[in-house]
Amino acid sequence: MTANAQTPSQAHASITSPWVQVCKVNDLVPGSGVAALVLGQQIALFYLPDEQGLSASKRVYALANQDPASGANVMARGILGDIRGEAVVAAPLYKHHFSLETGRCLEDDHWQVTVWPARIVDGKVEIEWV
Amino acid sequence: MTPQTTHTNASAQRQLVIIGNGMVGHHAAMSFLDACQGKADWAIHIVGEETYSAYDRVHLSDYFQGKTHADLALGTGDEYREHGIHTHLGVAARRIDRDAKTVALADDTVLPYDALILATGSYPFVPPIPGHNLPSCLVYRTLDDLDAIRNAASDGSVGVVIGGGLLGLEAANALKSLGLDTHVIEFAPQLMPVQLDADAGTLLRDKIQALGVQVHVSTATQSITADEQGRTVLAFADADPLVCDVVVFSAGIRPQDALARDAGLTLGERGGVTINNQCQTSDPAIYAVGEVALWNNAIFGLVAPGYRMAETAAAHLAGTDASFTGADMSTKLKLLGVDVGSIGDAHARSAGAVTYRYSNERSGVYRKLVTSADGSRLLGAILVGDNSLYDTLLQYYLNDITLPKEPDSLILPSSEGVPQLGVDALPDTATLCSCLNVTKGDVVGAIDGGCCSLGEVKAETRASSGCGGCAAMLTHVVNATLEARGVEVDHSLCEHFHYTRQELFHLVQVGQIKTFDALVREHGQGLGCDICKPTVASILASCWNEGVLEPAHVNLQDTNDTFLANMQKDGTYSVVPRIAGGEITADKLIVIGEVAKEYDLYTKITGGQRVDLFGAQLHQLPEIWTRLIDAGFETGQAYGKSVRTVKSCVGSTWCRYGQQDSVGMAILLENRYKGLRAPHKLKFAVSGCTRECAEAQSKDIGVIATEHGWNLYVCGNGGMKPRHADLFATDLDDVTLIKTIDRLLMFYIKTADRLQRTARWMENLEGGLDYLKDVILNDSLHLNIELEQQMARIVESYQCEWKAVLDDPEKLKRFRTFVNSDSADSNVVFVKEREQIRPARDDEKARLIATT
Structure with missing residues (x-):
């Protein structure tokens, strides 16, 4: 397949799941989080650049910025870490841990925050707006 | 879709209908799912009269502290759907037809059942006092009731609760939290007559009155009327009338048994649906659980027995053997902040019962034991003012454990603190966690099954995941059991470092380690977490004093350290400039006032003699600090585990009693140790004479002037567990005083545990105060030169963290609310109270956002 040959299914995918540009990689803080505003929605972006063997899409995570406990x-102002190998952010007010991959709360099943697929393309951070 | 297709499954599945979606009805549904283990041959319908799904009624008063239904909810609609439970909320059950085996609902739905569980609970009893049905007369049971109370209170100032029992006092707490001038009216001569004796009731009344709630005992309400102003007037038999705006009845509960009565089920003489040990009513297809059920002629008005009934009914329905054989009605609670506990036969009504009492009016503590005639068995107990003995006494009572020879030794004050019941004395049947019904045997079983830590035992048994009141007892049993088996109890900081804070400090210093990444690479594993990262950051700061916002450290800090301000509940920050010794010029005060006015910040004087400015958003912090630093202020480090303030009295400069210049010394000390990072925050004070106006003996470091110099007190604190400081050295000159403090602080920083205050640190040192004096004053470890040098390095390298941020555009980048927008956080909303801002509560926010 050549670079500009677009099959109908790819065109369809790009319509239903647009990638939205959020900010520059330079706006991120390695090993920590920042908040962004996308279409009126507050999003926490977390950046783990030093992990070896991870693809670019695995190094930046996007979660809802609202902490369900408070x-x-x-959320963007929490400490990053891992609990039994699962990458998590500890929400800063009441310290619940949320999985960066799934948004699951490790302490309380009731709480689940939205996650968006995120990636870095050409020095820009993008999230898939689903 | 035709109606027939929706019912194709119905014939294959049996139908369970639960009437009542309160705590017990919810628990019945969940217990039944558990008991069936996913066998899908039952369809479950749950019917609730309230529009809300089941919520935690025990913590109802939290609703007035800003909690919402979602916070209190026990299960969500989604969760019910996920488990295949059909909900019918906001609709009452109207009639049970036992012949047709159907339940008719108010919306004309007819639900067929194979089994029915009645969990309709109770309703508040309203005595038929003339005027009891005025609009201002309410009850305290549901969230709708609370909304009604809040509405009635919104333009009123006085609230009255009729009934001084357990629930009445809870209701009084709720009225007080709404800002009402609150009265409690009790017909009996004392509060909580069911659970407490006269002395305990009197003490409780005194304590509650001291908290601003007026208590009227032996008072009978004769009538309730409305006056011309629309206010409500209560008339009494022997007292002046009381004018108020809200009346809440809390005069007991009655079982909600009308449906059962109409269906012809057997009821007790005074109501309640009679049940057997399997919780079946006189119709074996119908169960009753919770406060509607009458077992052995008793109604159980607590949630735990209701849960046990729900589990019993669910298990029996699922075909397992289960019995309800009564429940312990002992209670432990905090009423308006006052500890109250009541166990078993609190009134000593058993034949031959012997009573022991301890009462201390000064500290407001009352304890009573009721024992068998020979003093060997505990029959009951009452505690007011301090519940720390409750867990131990309850174990003696529930398990019939032999009491010590002198039973009163259990309730007398002792220098060794609370007597712990030996783990060996507890039988395997002893319930440790009454919320989830976990026994000592379950815990030991979990350890037999391979659990090696408290966390694993909690995960396995779910113990201590309810109210959490059993945590201390559980920890004690787990550690003692593990140690008895020769398992070394793990003192690791967290899963990333198998070292204590002290060991890590040593590794950092000896290995000259400068970053978290290097430390985790050499001595740990994984990415770290919110426990080890700030701990290591603090160690690195104490050892090398690099700025906490240097790139290598910035991602280790708690948000307060990252943004050099204190995060408040709504995500905004408070700002505290340093005001050393509490001394400030008029010009500087004016600048603080101007900044607060310009940014509309809430202003409050702190206990440490400085000013706290609340309500700043992230992006406003650099602007605010530019103004403050230009006016000569420095960061007050109120956000750090570091030296906070040195409080002082005005001293010999102005005071006729002053022996030394306490303000001067306070400023010297505060400027010397500002910026010092420690395992916990540190507070200092300097008093100019023995009158001690600066309260130095409640501080980590307290200095009191004498005729000849300074007396040094150490390791005191206020807070949750206050401790008087110990006299460490007397009549020191300025230089010796500072040297001594240098050594002591550095020794603390090097050897204390994470989040360990100086008091606990000293208590845990082998040899305690005498050992510490030996090290610091006599140099018994030959450490003093080193300690002084380390402190000197830290003092020399001090920099104001805020100044460093403002000078560095890279660091300033972090102080943006959003990286891609200049907007502020639209979810931060304030309202005015006493002429200043405060965060809006959820309901206020909803209103404000709706109208804009």
């Missing part, structure tokens, strides 16, 4: 938009 209702405050503070």
